[in-house]
Amino acid sequence: MNGDPLRLYVHIPFCSQKCPYCHFYSIREDAAAHERFVRSVCAEIDLWKPSITNAQIVSVYFGGGTPFLLGSQHLASILTHLASLCELTRCEITIETNPETTTIEELRAFRALGVNRVSIGVQSFNDRHLRVLQRRHTASDNRRVIEEARSAGFTNISIDLMYDLPDQTIEEWQETLTEACSLPINHLSLYNLTIEPATPWFRKKQTIEAQMPCEETSLQMYETAQAAQQRGFVQYEISAFAQPGYHSRHNVGYWQGNPFLGFGPSAFSFFDGKRFSNIANLNEYCTALASGSLPVDFVEEIDPAHRLREMVAIGLRMNEGICLATLEERWGRAEQSLRQTLNRFIDLQLLAQQGPRLSLTPRGRILYDSLVVDIV
Numbered sequence: 314m315n316g317d318p319l320r321l322y323v324h325i326p327f328c329s330q331k332c333p334y335c336h337f338y339s340i341r342e343d344a345a346a347h348e349r350f351v352r353s354v355c356a357e358i359d360l361w362k363p364s365i366t367n368a369q370i371v372s373v374y375f376g377g378g379t380p381f382l383l384g385s386q387h388l389a390s391i392l393t394h395l396a397s398l399c400e401l402t403r404c405e406i407t408i409e410t411n412p413e414t415t416t417i418e419e420l421r422a423f424r425a426l427g428v429n430r431v432s433i434g435v436q437s438f439n440d441r442h443l444r445v446l447q448r449r450h451t452a453s454d455n456r457r458v459i460e461e462a463r464s465a466g467f468t469n470i471s472i473d474l475m476y477d478l479p480d481q482t483i484e485e486w487q488e489t490l491t492e493a494c495s496l497p498i499n500h501l502s503l504y505n506l507t508i509e510p511a512t513p514w515f516r517k518k519q520t521i522e523a524q525m526p527c528e529e530t531s532l533q534m535y536e537t538a539q540a541a542q543q544r545g546f547v548q549y550e551i552s553a554f555a556q557p558g559y560h561s562r563h564n565v566g567y568w569q570g571n572p573f574l575g576f577g578p579s580a581f582s583f584f585d586g587k588r589f590s591n592i593a594n595l596n597e598y599c600t601a602l603a604s605g606s607l608p609v610d611f612v613e614e615i616d617p618a619h620r621l622r623e624m625v626a627i628g629l630r631m632n633e634g635i636c637l638a639t640l641e642e643r644w645g646r647a648e649q650s651l652r653q654t655l656n657r658f659i660d661l662q663l664l665a666q667q668g669p670r671l672s673l674t675p676r677g678r679i680l681y682d683s684l685v686v687d688i689v
């Protein structure tokens with residue numbers, strides 16, 4: 314391998330239905346569109362050929378959407394195309410999936426293609442909560458898919474769980490966490506429900522928020538998740554827990570501010586000091602690539618001082634925290650106001666200083682969202 318480390322993301326936008334809280338770009342499954350989509354992704358990869366060929370690819374992440382809907386043959390076309398440009402044999406290659414669309418045959422097929430990590434959208438082991446979220450799978454589907462992923466040869470399995478759900482109690486959240494930790498998984502990503510603009514639930518925001526746990530209960534739910542640590546899942550980021558050696562190499566790259574390229578409609582990239590995103594429309598995305606253009610609809614040149622602030626905020630998400638001096642070597646000297654803010658958080662015991670490193674205290678992790686506002 315040679316070159317700088319680079320992570321690749323492929324956004325596969327097809328879903329069997331739209332979940333009412335989802336703010337990712339996704340469209341209803343359309344098998345007739347798969348071939349054109351795959352051709353377009355390969356064309357987009359070609360436009361980045363020099364950057365990919367000269368890099369050391371750390372990870373490839375197939376997210377969405379529901380990548381499983383694309384099927385192993387189409388995924389094979391994308392992976393084969395990438396493998397013709399760069400070395401993928403030592404990469405972490407992840408595919409996201411939802412229990413209702415996952416079969417053991419496809420799991421085996423993806424594993425045979427070299428996919429070595431699966432991230433399953435479990436969300437809950439409580440059937441009532443899954444119905445509230447309008448998911449099309451049950452707790453028993455969740456258990457089945459985790460077991461099938463194991464028997465298909467996946468030794469690196471992550472699941473997503475959600476809390477702050479309407480009418481969810483701390484005890485119910487505890488039960489879901491306990492069950493998750495008892496299953497053969499290696500990684501947990503925890504998300505609290507938020508009602509985002511442009512989602513079906515946004516129109517009913519007030520009604521739904523009235524049913525969600527109050528702030529105090531929500532904080533207790535977050536603290537409850539710490540119990541996963543007694544079951545061998547070490548917290549390494551605000552919302553991520555992993556058994557030793559099973560942290561997400563892909564996501565750690567985001568949190569450490571490393572470059573990544575995203576392919577597919579709506580995919581984000583951070584590369585060469587710029588942040589950009591693709592057109593969030595499948596047809597327009599494919600049309601741009603058919604005419605040989607990059608399907609980019611937004612580019613931001615990042616001012617180094619602002620980027621340093623962002624890197625401090627993102628880096629603090631990780632339990633290992635940040636070394637400000639190291640970030641300054643890359644992004645330039647920190648403004649006095651940023652130093653004052655960090656010192657204030659140290660005085661308030663929201664940040665802990667150990668040698669040159671700064672990291673969030675347990676209370677700082679709980680209050681992270683408000684800290685970020687002051688840092689950035």
Ligand code: SF4
Binds near residue numbers: 330
């Ligand atoms: S399955 Fe995932 S990506 Fe698709 S609509 Fe639901 S939450 Fe969004």
